[in-house]
Amino acid sequence: MAQADAAAFFRDAPPRVVIEIIRRLPARSVLRLRSVCKVLRDVTSYQPLLAAVHLLHLPQPLICFGRDAFPDRSIRFRDYCVEALHLRSDMLRPVLRFTDSEYYDFIDNILTVHGSIDGLLLLSFINIWYICNPATRQWVALPDLSNCTVIGLYAHVSSGEYRMLVHTGQDDGATWTRYYVLRVGAEEARGIGRPIPPPATLHVGSLSIGLDPVSLSPPVQLRCNLHWPPQERQGYHMLVFDTEAEVFSWMSSPNPIREGSTQLLEMDRKLAMSVSKVGRPTLELWRLEDYRNEIWVQIYRIRIPVMEIPDLHYIDWFPHVVSPQGDVLIECSNKLLLHCDRNGNLLRKFQFREEAPVVRHALKETLLPHAIFREPKIADGDVEPPFFEGL
Numbered sequence: 001m002a003q004a005d006a007a008a009f010f011r012d013a014p015p016r017v018v019i020e021i022i023r024r025l026p027a028r029s030v031l032r033l034r035s036v037c038k039v040l041r042d043v044t045s046y047q048p049l050l051a052a053v054h055l056l057h058l059p060q061p062l063i064c065f066g067r068d069a070f071p072d073r074s075i076r077f078r079d080y081c082v083e084a085l086h087l088r089s090d091m092l093r094p095v096l097r098f099t100d101s102e103y104y105d106f107i108d109n110i111l112t113v114h115g116s117i118d119g120l121l122l123l124s125f126i127n128i129w130y131i132c133n134p135a136t137r138q139w140v141a142l143p144d145l146s147n148c149t150v151i152g153l154y155a156h157v158s159s160g161e162y163r164m165l166v167h168t169g170q171d172d173g174a175t176w177t178r179y180y181v182l183r184v185g186a187e188e189a190r191g192i193g194r195p196i197p198p199p200a201t202l203h204v205g206s207l208s209i210g211l212d213p214v215s216l217s218p219p220v221q222l223r224c225n226l227h228w229p230p231q232e233r234q235g236y237h238m239l240v241f242d243t244e245a246e247v248f249s250w251m252s253s254p255n256p257i258r259e260g261s262t263q264l265l266e267m268d269r270k271l272a273m274s275v276s277k278v279g280r281p282t283l284e285l286w287r288l289e290d291y292r293n294e295i296w297v298q299i300y301r302i303r304i305p306v307m308e309i310p311d312l313h314y315i316d317w318f319p320h321v322v323s324p325q326g327d328v329l330i331e332c333s334n335k336l337l338l339h340c341d342r343n344g345n346l347l348r349k350f351q352f353r354e355e356a357p358v359v360r361h362a363l364k365e366t367l368l369p370h371a372i373f374r375e376p377k378i379a380d381g382d383v384e385p386p387f388f389e390g391l
Contacts, residue, residue, distance in 0.1 A: 059362035060084040061322040061329060062095065062113055063337065066355045069099050077101055080111035080125070084363055087327050090339060090348040095134045095363065098125050114215045115153035119366030120162065122153045122214070131162070131184055131372065135365045138373035143187050148180070151211045152219045154226050154243050156183075162372060164189075165226070165241060167210045177210045181246065184372050195247040207248060209233050218361055220264040222271050227251075229262040229273065254286040254296035265362070267324035272299070274321035281306050283328060285321050300326045305344045311336055320359050329359050 062082055069077035080098045085091070098111050115122040119133050127146050131153075132139035145166065152165040162184040169177030180189035194207045211217065212231055219228045219241075226241040228234075230253045237250045253262070253273065260277035271288040273296075285300040304319060306312050316333040319340075326342025337350040337357045350357070 058087075059323075059364040060086055061320075061362050062116070062360040063092065063350075063357045064111065064113060064360050065352050065357045066110075067353055082111070082113060082121075082123075082360075084365075085329070085339070087323055087325075087339070092350065096121075096123075096132070100125075112215050113360040114150060114213070115218060116361040116363050117153055117155060117162070117221060118370075119364055119368065120153075120370065121361075121363065122150075122164070133366070133370060133373065134363070135367055136373075138370070140185065140372055142184070143182070148189075149210060150214050151217075151228075152214055152226050152241065154219075154221045154241075156243055157224050158244060160371065161185075162370075163243070169210055177208055179207070192246050196249070206233065206235075211239065215360075218264070220266060220271065222266065222269075227264055227271060229253075229264050252294045252296075254298070261318075263320065265321075265324065267299070272324060276319045276321065278318050279316065280319075283319055283321055285326060300342050302326055302328060302340075302342050303344055304328065304330070304340060309338070309346055311338065311349060322359065322362065331357060331359055 062084055064080075064082050067079050067081065069075070069079045077099055078101070080100070082095045082097070083092045084095050086093065111123065111125050113121060113123050119135060120131055121134060122129070122131055124130070124145075127144070129142040129145050129150075130139050131142060142164075148166040148168045150164055150166050154163055154165070155161075156163050164182045164184065165179065166182060166189060167177055167179045177194065179192050179194060181192055182189035196207065211228060211233070217229050217231060219226045221227075221243070224242060224244050226243055228239045230236040230238055234250065236253065238253050240249045240251055241247075242249070260275050260280070263274045263276075265272050265274065267287050271291070273286045273288075275284040275286070281304040283300075283302040283304070284298060285302070286296045287299050289295050289297045300321075302321070304312075311332065311334070312330070317330050319328050319330045321327070322329050328340040328342070330336075330338040330340065332338065333356055335352045335354070335356045337352065337359075338346060339348045339350075340346050
């Protein structure tokens with residue numbers, strides 16, 4: 001009876017009401033609803049509805065950590081987990097998980113999230129690379145990338161393809177650094193050299209020694225341009241890659257930042273940059289108000305009241321600005337993760353058992369179809385890749 005009532009409700013409800021309901025649910029819950037409710041499955045098959053839900057879902061920062069798969073240690077296996085934090089409800093939700101033996105414990109960054117765009121995650125486990133959509137449980141393996149440095153994942157707007165930007169060469173400048181574009185789904189990358197338009201050749205930056213890996217310095221795509229946070233090797237200016245013309249250029253950052261860590265994010269369809277330092281209570285959030293003239297404006301100056309938060313005393317900690325609203329997540333060496341608002345108020349703390357958590361890229365869930373995958377697997381009995389098992 002309850003299922004019949006639900007079917008009748010979704011059949012008769014206005015589309016706006018259906019959108020408001022669906023946008024409050026994780027994408028995975030929407031898929032589960034579709035599997036038991038034919039009416040909802042029919043409604044959500046329309047592309048405009050999926051697009052509306054995609055736009056209304058807010059990005060959620062990803063938290064990476066490890067733990068014993070069997071707490072009693074009866075079997076020596078380990079979980080390598082990625083979970084998403086809903087900033088408004090302060091709830092952690094599983095995204096994906098690899099489970100393997102403890103043989104890999106001596107390797108740093110066993111499971112690494114390298115990038116996120118349009119609901120897709122670029123990740124690697126040991127030396128195997130994947131792109132997946134956790135919401136639809138679709139995935140594709142990538143070619144061997146162990147001999148190059150991945151510096152970006154982006155959407156190629158004119159073709160609808162997803163591509164990766166990589167380079168080869170050593171950081172010492174002794175070897176020739178070359179840049180390549182790899183289309184997701186292709187087996188070989190296409191070389192583009194080191195393309196710089198003439199007006200940019202006088203800039204202080206340099207492409208000869210490459211960039212930091214995407215996992216350390218994630219870029220942000222705004223329209224057709226890919227932007228990297230300031231790096232020392234680029235003279236603390238922002239490197240920009242035009243994904244259509246496939247050329248590099250540079251632009252200024254706010255008050256050339258030579259100390260601390262910078263991170264880019266999108267804010268009201270504009271580029272924003274956060275500035276933070278290890279153990280320092282003050283964070284800044286800047287927004288690029290005039291893109292053409294490179295004019296930055298400081299939006300927030302956030303101060304964490306360290307003396308009022310005993311959990312920060314006598315430990316190492318690092319704060320991240322993770323949202324345009326100024327939410328701050330603080331990684332702590334005592335295996336705590338703290339969530340503060342832009343006024344410095346402590347909203348929630350999360351205690352992890354065995355490893356200090358690491359804050360990674362934000363994920364904006366989507367049910368929109370991607371051509372790089374096969375049809376979604378949502379029927380009972382479908383075989384899942386190992387990193388979705390049990391989620």
